[in-house]
Amino acid sequence: MSASAARSRAQQQAIEQVETFSSHNYHPLPVVIESGSGAWLTDVDGNRYLDFLSAYSAVNFGHSNPELIAVATAQLSKLAITSRAVYSDTYGPFVEGLAKLCGKDMVLPANTGVEAVESALKLARKWGYEVKGVPEGLANIIVMEGNFHGRTISVISFSNDSDATDSYGPFTPGFVPVPYGDLDAIEAAMDEHTVAILVEPVQGEAGIIVPPDGFLTGIRELCDQHRVLMIADEIQSGLGRTGTTFYCEQAGVVPDLYLLGKALGGGVVPVSAVVGDAEVLETLRPGQHGSTFGGNPLAAAVGLAVVKLLETGEMQARSAELGAYLHQRLAEFIGNGVTEVRGVGLWAGVDIDPALGTGRAICERLLAKGVIAKDTHGQTIRLAPPLVITREELDLAITALAEVLVEARG
Ligand SMILES: *Cc1c(COP(=O)(O)O)cnc(C)c1O
DSSP: OOHHHHOOHHHHHHHHHHHHHSOOSOOOOSOOEEEEEBTEEEETTSOEEEESSHHHHTTTTOBTOHHHHHHHHHHHTTOOOOOTTSOOTTHHHHHHHHHHHHTOSEEEEESSHHHHHHHHHHHHHHHIIIIIOOOTTOOEEEEETTOOOOSSHHHHTTOOOHHHHTTOOSOOOOEEEEOTTOHHHHHHHOOTTEEEEEEOSSBTTTTOBOOOTTHHHHHHHHHHHHTOEEEEEOTTTTTTTTSSSSHHHHHTOOOSEEEEOGGGGTTTSOOEEEEEOHHHHTTOOTTSSOOSSTTOHHHHHHHHHHHHHHHTOHHHHHHHHHHHHHHHHHHTTBTTTEEEEEESSSOEEEEEOGGGOOHHHHHHHHHHTTEEOEEETTTEEEEOOOTTOOHHHHHHHHHHHHHHHHHHHO
16 A cells, blocks of 8 residues: 555645645655654654654754753743843853854854854855955855755855756855865865855765765865865754764864754754854954844753753764664665665765666655655655664664665566
């Protein structure tokens, strides 16, 4: 029986409502989720699914994580929003904790990931003009081809995904794209007006692309030589996903600015941040940048709880250990319906042999077997379960994928 035949009237109605009254800027899997716990999601009919998407890594610590929910509910019943026109008792501990987790001086808070990216671009330009001495209006920022940093006009201005850019011009100037992984191209693109290099330490939306050895350290060296800021967008790769707090750690580099989001909100609320040194963050004076909701008491309480959870190292260790196991098991599929597997930690991009169908078709088959995963760029399916997943749960999903690959071969 196909998943759609099994779908109840309740699910069908909910889906039709969305198709009628919501913009169609997403193509959701045909399932209506009602609740979540740990690595599991439950639909309105009571069917359970293993979540191998984790809301694009916003739910690294599991659905309804008890510690995070306890902090969030306690804070919610006390104080949720003030704006930063006043101080709150949760904001201070949050920024101190997050700055220390990152080994940096200061935090600039925001809500969504793309706001952290935008904030960093503004900071880099301001630092370039006021500290480095680049003539006003001439700053450029080097970006990577295949990047994904969000959806605002300025951020899509340097996307080379036509779905993200078509019909949205005119675009923001000042960005210089180079191929991901190509240090020579970066060096050739740099000039005296370069203020920053913006890089995903692992490219997420592009299909979980881990850069070649020496790439990130090479960027660090170029930045040091030319007095340029290295901005690491760890919004998806950070906070335990790759087996360490930041992927930069594994590459042996410290960027000037970390961009964080997604999992920083603990799967509860949107929380994002730019974390960096005083030389950069202190260029902002009152009124020069801000966000009504950024750093609100609820977000700060949850963000601090996330920092504390990461301080123990347990989540990172789980991701490293179970991730090694996941990659070992996925390697078995290469040549059997899978052409390539990439990734690190509990994060994998699995390229499906086109003879078996699209990534989307494989994800629909996985859904019917109780596993939620999402395709990206046609043939790739991304696997990113919550880091609280167990080895037994991983095995369930791997068995489901094995069955799906056999069935799709026909
Ligand atoms: C998701 C993502 C963003 C954008 O985050 P939003 O919260 O969707 O705005 C930026 N950078 C990277 C690397 C991401 O994965």
